[in-house]
Amino acid sequence: MSALKLDQLIRGVTVSAPEVYQKLTRALEDPDSNYLDLGNIISADPGLSARLLKLVNSPFYGFTSHVSSITHAIDIVGTSQLVDLALATEIVDKFNDIPRDLVDMRSFWKHSIGCGILARGFAQKTGQLNPEKYYLAGLLHDIGSVLLYHQSPKMARLVLETSRTNNQLLCDSEKELLGFDHGEIGRALFEKWFLPEVFAEVAESHHHPERAVQHSFFVLIVHIADVICNEMGWGTGGEPQPPPLYKDALVNAGINPADVETIKKSCQSQFNAVVNIFL
Ligand SMILES: [Fe+2]
Numbered sequence: 515m516s517a518l519k520l521d522q523l524i525r526g527v528t529v530s531a532p533e534v535y536q537k538l539t540r541a542l543e544d545p546d547s548n549y550l551d552l553g554n555i556i557s558a559d560p561g562l563s564a565r566l567l568k569l570v571n572s573p574f575y576g577f578t579s580h581v582s583s584i585t586h587a588i589d590i591v592g593t594s595q596l597v598d599l600a601l602a603t604e605i606v607d608k609f610n611d612i613p614r615d616l617v618d619m620r621s622f623w624k625h626s627i628g629c630g631i632l633a634r635g636f637a638q639k640t641g642q643l644n645p646e647k648y649y650l651a652g653l654l655h656d657i658g659s660v661l662l663y664h665q666s667p668k669m670a671r672l673v674l675e676t677s678r679t680n681n682q683l684l685c686d687s688e689k690e691l692l693g694f695d696h697g698e699i700g701r702a703l704f705e706k707w708f709l710p711e712v713f714a715e716v717a718e719s720h721h722h723p724e725r726a727v728q729h730s731f732f733v734l735i736v737h738i739a740d741v742i743c744n745e746m747g748w749g750t751g752g753e754p755q756p757p758p759l760y761k762d763a764l765v766n767a768g769i770n771p772a773d774v775e776t777i778k779k780s781c782q783s784q785f786n787a788v789v790n791i792f793l
């Protein structure tokens with residue numbers, strides 16, 4: 515029986531909820547505010563705006579003309595899309611003090627970015643209206659692991675070692691040792707931060723897409739992206755080997771195996787570019 519409880523772990527989190535994102539969503543809901551207000555909120559954080567501009571000018575979008583300001587970026591990318599990218603950027607910046615001898619966080623974020631980019635690629639291929647949301651959901655799918663590294667490095671080390679020794683999925687080692695897994699930690703964090711349910715559900719069920727309730731297509735796409743990202747060796751989320759692909763996952767998502775190869779190729783330059791911007 516673990517001495518660590520999920521609610522204790524979450525209560526102990528001192529990392530604050532993403533403030534810029536909260537301001538942006540409040541402005542989005544305010545009928546009196548306009549996209550200039552959103553631009554001002556983002557521009558007030560120079561680090562965030564610089565990264566967003568780099569992202570918008572990178573192969574992630576592949577625009578031919580240069581985007582030079584946040585208001586121009588909102589114009590060209592769309593308001594809610596830029597808000598999603600802002601949240602992704604803000605969260606990656608929040609966890610920058612993980613002990614270096616525990617995990618290679620560069621490799622961890624590479625895995626997260628790779629999963630986000632592949633999820634966005636699959637969302638575009640299957641005609642989804644909000645591919646940036648898939649990028650964000652993919653980027654954040656393993657956030658529960660980051661929180662465990664951050665809050666309880668000792669238990670995280672034991673989980674990583676056990677998973678490696680037994681060659682088993684992280685979530686199985688976590689269940690045995692802690693009684694809960696990184697998916698449940700992710701959900702609990704997003705609930706604490708009042709982030710949209712879709713991200714909580716993707717985090718919670720990305721290893722078990724059959725358990726998804728409200729956002730099953732999001733969960734399925736991120737599940738596929740996670741497996742493929744592991745197979746491609748784009749960083750690592752700590753799994754000793756690629757997790758298994760849920761049976762019928764591709765069929766249920768409406769993706770041909772041939773499309774997988776095309777998407778992998780088209781995502782490569784985006785992956786390199788985004789890694790250079792963030793890491
Ligand atoms: Fe995972």
Ligand SMILES: [Fe+2]
Binds near residue numbers: 625629655656751
């Ligand atoms: Fe993962």
